[in-house]
Amino acid sequence: MTHARLALFDPALVRPALIDSLRKLDPRVQWRNPVMFVCYVGSALTLLLWLQAVLGHGEASAGFILAISLWLWFTVVFANFAEALAEGRS
Numbered sequence: 001m002t003h004a005r006l007a008l009f010d011p012a013l014v015r016p017a018l019i020d021s022l023r024k025l026d027p028r029v030q031w032r033n034p035v036m037f038v039c040y041v042g043s044a045l046t047l048l049l050w051l052q053a054v055l056g057h058g059e060a061s062a063g064f065i066l067a068i069s070l071w072l073w074f075t076v077v078f079a080n081f082a083e084a085l086a087e088g089r090s
Helices: 011-023 034-054 062-089
Strands: none
Touching: 011 062, 034 062
């Protein structure tokens, strides 16, 4: 029995991995990986700090806080995507 080898970014792997990476944003799933859970919580907190800054009550500029928040969210979603992609290839 032979298995067809799929390219790393084959659409048959990427589409389900993108959807799964968003499903993995559930805190119950994030809790299983302590490092990513801390990044997830930090993402949520910086998003709240950004909202506070936008409303004029923040201690730092809204643009700076938004940049940090976007980097943290990118890290969480990309880690979820990489994990989902690896699960899809196995």
